[in-house]
Amino acid sequence: xxxxxxxxxxxxxxxxxxxxxxxxxxxxxxxxxxxxxxxxxxxxxxxxxxxxxxxxxxxxxxxxxxxxxxxxxxxxxxxxxxxxxxxxxxxxxxxxxxxxxxxxxxxxxxxxxxxxxxxxxxxxxxxxxxxxxxxxxxxxxxxxxxxxxxxxxxxxxxxxxxxxxxxxxxxxxxxxxxxxxxxxxxxxxxxxxxxxxxxxxxxxxxxxxxxxxxxxxxxxxxxxxxxx
Numbered sequence: 001x002x003x004x005x006x007x008x009x010x011x012x013x014x015x016x017x018x019x020x021x022x023x024x025x026x027x028x029x030x031x032x033x034x035x036x037x038x039x040x041x042x043x044x045x046x047x048x049x050x051x052x053x054x055x056x057x058x059x060x061x062x063x064x065x066x067x068x069x070x071x072x073x074x075x076x077x078x079x080x081x082x083x084x085x086x087x088x089x090x091x092x093x094x095x096x097x098x099x100x101x102x103x104x105x106x107x108x109x110x111x112x113x114x115x116x117x118x119x120x121x122x123x124x125x126x127x128x129x130x131x132x133x134x135x136x137x138x139x140x141x142x143x144x145x146x147x148x149x150x151x152x153x154x155x156x157x158x159x160x161x162x163x164x165x166x167x168x169x170x171x172x173x174x175x176x177x178x179x180x181x182x183x184x185x186x187x188x189x190x191x192x193x194x195x196x197x198x199x200x201x202x203x204x205x206x207x208x209x210x211x212x213x214x215x216x217x218x219x220x221x222x223x224x225x226x227x228x
C-alpha cells in the first residue's frame with residue numbers, strides 16, 4: 001500500500017473506502033474544506049456516539065488504542081456521522097453539483113413506473129430525523145417516491161439525503177424539470193372501452209392537479225410582484 005503523504009490524501013483514503021463499499025453508491029464525496037469547517041458540524045456531536053473518534057476516523061487521523069468492540073462501535077459511528085454530514089453537504093452549491101453529475105450519469109437508477117419511460121430518479125428521505133425511514137427514490141416526472149430496486153439500498157437511512165434535496169437540485173438546475181403537463185396515465189379498459197369509474201377518477205385527479213398548479217403560479221406571481 002502506498003504511503004499517504006498529505007492531509008488531503010488522508011481524508012480521501014477513508015472516504016474512498018466508504019464510497020467504494022457496496023450499497024453506498026448513492027453517496028458523493030464530501031470536500032475536505034467542508035469537513036474541516038466546524039460550523040458545518042454544529043449539533044452533530046450530540047447526535048453521534050464517539051463523535052470525535054468518528055471524525056478522526058473519517059479524516060484518517062485515528063490513533064487511539066481501543067478493543068475490537070469499541071473499534072466496531074466507532075466504525076459504525078463514523079458511517080452514521082458521514083451520512084449526517086452528507087445530508088448537509090448536498091444542499092450546498094458544490095454538493096448539488098456532484099449529485100447533479102451522478103444524476104446525469106444515471107447512478108441513482110430510473111423510475112420503475114412503466115409510463116415514465118425510464119426517467120432518472122433521485123434519492124430522498126421521508127424524514128430529516130435519523131432512523132425514521134430508509135431512503136426512497138423520487139421521480140420528478142410522475143412526482144412519486146418508490147423503494148430502491150436493490151436490497152442493499154434498503155438499509156440506507158433516508159435522513160442521509162433529507163426531504164429537501166431533490167427539490168433544491170431542480171431549483172438549481174431547472175432544465176432538468178420534465179414537461180409539467182398531466183402525467184401519462186394507464187387507463188383500464190375492457191375490449192378497448194374505458195372503465196367508467198377509473199376514467200372518472202383520473203379526470204378528477206388531473207383537474208385538481210391543474211388547479212393546484214394554477215394556484216401556485218398565481219402565488220408566485222403575487223410574490224414576484226411584491227418584490228418589484
